[in-house]
Amino acid sequence: MGMEVLKSVTIGSGGQATTISITGIPATHDHLMILSSLRTNTSRTNYGYTWANWRFNNDSSSSYGYEWGYASSNTWAGYRATALDSLVYAGIACNANTSSEAFSYNKHYIPNYTSTDRAKVVLLHWFDNANDTGSGQGDLDSYPPYDWIQDGAGAWTPSTNAAINRIDMTLLDGLSSTVTIQEHSSVVIYGFTE
Amino acid sequence: MAVGDIGMEHIESIVIDDVNTYYAMDARAVSQDFKHLHIRVEGRWNNSSGATYPYIWFGEGGSVNSGAVYNRGTHNGYMNNGTYQSAYGDSGGSVGYLGEGLTNTSHGAGFTGVIYGDIVNYSNSSVHSSLHYHSWFVEDTASTYWKFARGWVNYKVASALNVVYVQATSGSTNFQVGSRLDIWGYNN
Numbered sequence: 506m507g508m509e510v511l512k513s514v515t516i517g518s519g520g521q522a523t524t525i526s527i528t529g530i531p532a533t534h535d536h537l538m539i540l541s542s543l544r545t546n547t548s549r550t551n552y553g554y555t556w557a558n559w560r561f562n563n564d565s566s567s568s569y570g571y572e573w574g575y576a577s578s579n580t581w582a583g584y585r586a587t588a589l590d591s592l593v594y595a596g597i598a599c600n601a602n603t604s605s606e607a608f609s610y611n612k613h614y615i616p617n618y619t620s621t622d623r624a625k626v627v628l629l630h631w632f633d634n635a636n637d638t639g640s641g642q643g644d645l646d647s648y649p650p651y652d653w654i655q656d657g658a659g660a661w662t663p664s665t666n667a668a669i670n671r672i673d674m675t676l677l678d679g680l681s682s683t684v685t686i687q688e689h690s691s692v693v694i695y696g697f698t699e
Numbered sequence: 700m701a702v703g704d705i706g707m708e709h710i711e712s713i714v715i716d717d718v719n720t721y722y723a724m725d726a727r728a729v730s731q732d733f734k735h736l737h738i739r740v741e742g743r744w745n746n747s748s749g750a751t752y753p754y755i756w757f758g759e760g761g762s763v764n765s766g767a768v769y770n771r772g773t774h775n776g777y778m779n780n781g782t783y784q785s786a787y788g789d790s791g792g793s794v795g796y797l798g799e800g801l802t803n804t805s806h807g808a809g810f811t812g813v814i815y816g817d818i819v820n821y822s823n824s825s826v827h828s829s830l831h832y833h834s835w836f837v838e839d840t841a842s843t844y845w846k847f848a849r850g851w852v853n854y855k856v857a858s859a860l861n862v863v864y865v866q867a868t869s870g871s872t873n874f875q876v877g878s879r880l881d882i883w884g885y886n887n
Contacts, residue, residue: 508706540735540885542819576774576786606827606857610819632831632851652788654774654849689826695706
């Protein structure tokens, strides 16, 4: 079976408040691929991006962890964290410090998303777009603003393993302040079967 | 994009059939029926000077845009040598750099490079298009570590692009037979 679109969200004129909730994900395939292209209205000094934090099945227990490596501003490093109440840094969005046509790119794979006998693993690749015209913008080797490339993995380990049927993507400025997700931002969930 | 649509469709395939002729692979009438593109470049150069990264351009109306509209960023390094990594980028280049993935005749025989990525929002004339890629440079000589690269080419034009043009960095370098450019569309 080929890849099939399971859910599709495109933000319309005027934008949308800080969370994109995708519910009713059908348990019809083996694996998910999720492609998102995002932009918000925030304008933190020296930063051209906003983080996207994810939750599965509306679970806010301390059941998330991640480990990833990044490159930014001519540096590279890796981080890990466990027992989080959401999958923080799961994605990225361009913000108002980039030109108005700039959007981020995030691609995630969730293998075996319907299984109930194992924890869920999320493979993530994301890039802030930094698609800009200002001096130093679009660079990986100079800042401000910072630009990012990141690859890694996250995990969701609830007390009872469950099929993923809902994903909430919350975009926060500095992991705390709410934002408006801008028009043309989009999330598409694809299902595929081996 | 409608729920239930086929998620990905193969829409372009350019395969090199003459080693003495082609230093570029280009698709100049890419379908506008999709929202994003997935591309895969597989290739090897016919001499020892072919750069591991090919050039890439985009364009509209079948014409290549070589204006100063390409933002470039790459993070690369060697897989078993964590001490060597590099990150670089710039704004407003006249061409994009595509990965660090292609081999040439100085590399182990039979090793062909692969670069893959996505061109996001290529058909939306209200936003910029951007290519995000990964590549793996693999070969068998003891003196060369296997190399990775990941990065972007941001095309700072709010347009519906229909040109994807991949070329050697030197006009005297050609693709070897079997090198290819494939493009898939994410159904819209």
